[in-house]
Amino acid sequence: xxxxxxxxxxxxxxxxxxxxxxxxxxxxxxxxxxxxxxxxxxxxxxxxxxxxxxxxxxxxxxxxxxxxxxxxxxxxxxxxxxxxxxxxxxxxxxxxxxxxxxxxxxxxxxxxxxxxxxxxxxxxxxxxxxxxxxxxxxxxxxxxxxxxxxxxxxxxxxxxxxxxxxxxxxxxxxxxxxxxxxxxxxxxxxxxxxxxxxxxxxxxxxxxxxxxxxxxxxxxxxxxxxxxxxxxxxxxxxxxxxxxxxxxxxxxxxxxxxxxxxxxxxxxxxxxxxxxxxxxxxxxxxxxxxxxxxxxxxxxxxxxxxxxxxxxxxxxxxxxxxxxxxxxxxxxxxxxxxx
Numbered sequence: 001x002x003x004x005x006x007x008x009x010x011x012x013x014x015x016x017x018x019x020x021x022x023x024x025x026x027x028x029x030x031x032x033x034x035x036x037x038x039x040x041x042x043x044x045x046x047x048x049x050x051x052x053x054x055x056x057x058x059x060x061x062x063x064x065x066x067x068x069x070x071x072x073x074x075x076x077x078x079x080x081x082x083x084x085x086x087x088x089x090x091x092x093x094x095x096x097x098x099x100x101x102x103x104x105x106x107x108x109x110x111x112x113x114x115x116x117x118x119x120x121x122x123x124x125x126x127x128x129x130x131x132x133x134x135x136x137x138x139x140x141x142x143x144x145x146x147x148x149x150x151x152x153x154x155x156x157x158x159x160x161x162x163x164x165x166x167x168x169x170x171x172x173x174x175x176x177x178x179x180x181x182x183x184x185x186x187x188x189x190x191x192x193x194x195x196x197x198x199x200x201x202x203x204x205x206x207x208x209x210x211x212x213x214x215x216x217x218x219x220x221x222x223x224x225x226x227x228x229x230x231x232x233x234x235x236x237x238x239x240x241x242x243x244x245x246x247x248x249x250x251x252x253x254x255x256x257x258x259x260x261x262x263x264x265x266x267x268x269x270x271x272x273x274x275x276x277x278x279x280x281x282x283x284x285x286x287x288x289x290x291x292x293x294x295x296x297x298x299x300x301x302x303x304x305x306x307x308x309x310x311x312x313x314x315x316x317x318x319x320x321x322x323x324x325x326x327x328x329x330x331x332x333x334x335x336x337x338x339x
Contacts, residue, residue: 022075023327029091030057030322036270041277052083057091058322065312090266100290101256106301108252123166125230125255126192130213131223137276140184140283154216163202166193167296171259172289175268191259193296230255263289
């Protein structure tokens with residue numbers, strides 16, 4: 001079968017540094033989609049989805065603003081022709097994960113503010129990984145159902161409810177870094193929100209977490225379970241000038257970015273056979289990637305920040321299109337207010 005995807009080249013990644021900051025990650029993910037041949041993966045069994053993947057993220061529209069004090073530019077995405085294959089498309093998965101992380105941060109902010117107003121110690125975050133034995137890809141759906149049932153038994157235990165007072169957020173990943181072909185490695189990444197009482201009164205050691213998960217899943221073996229505290233960390237970012245810089249990432253932000261990540265990494269899609277990819281797609285179709293509960297779910301997130309029109313001047317609409325491995329601005333409709 002002839003390829004319907006453009007040939008991506010890793011050497012083009014550096015070219016994206018000349019793009020506006022708002023388009024750089026879009027461009028990297030778009031190129032990554034071409035490199036893994038996502039459209040080709042879909043073509044044998046889902047041609048309509050293949051076409052959506054082929055043209056995903058090739059046309060973007062932004063509202064452009066200028067800071068009247070500094071002259072800085074800001075762009076807000078208002079339209080994109082996305083394929084919405086959130087589990088497999090690098091771009092759509094990244095957007096979905098960013099939106100989910102932003103929602104989490106909004107909930108964290110409100111919960112921490114309420115704790116501070118009540119003169120209570122701040123919430124803290126734990127990262128829990130729960131696994132089961134690998135299963136054939138064709139049995140993934142049933143394995144995930146069993147894990148969901150086990151999770152419900154897990155969180156209904158008295159020990160869990162006493163210890164986890166701030167709620168939980170759960171993500172699922174289908175494969176491991178070294179999963180054998182034809183096999184799946186389903187596991188949960190769980191963010192736990194706790195108070196200081198967890199460390200003084202309700203502390204649960206790693207061996208106890210493993211036993212609780214074994215009992216909840218009714219396993220006849222000891223599953224691999226990992227628990228660790230989430231702390232602030234240094235993170236490399238690209239600033240508005242296109243230069244790499246290190247910034248301290250807060251514990252809340254580190255927690256959100258850790259749990260909101262690919263359910264299937266692009267490198268895993270790239271190395272899968274067409275038959276295995278089709279099986280993985282069918283086994284995960286309509287399955288939920290994220291879930292939350294407890295106080296975290298009950299808390300409404302802070303609304304996203306809005307643009308202060310006393311500081312930012314609206315310039316107009318920019319249209320960017322993808323072609324030959326790069327974004328090019330093809331149209332700019334200037335606002336009448338700037339004339």
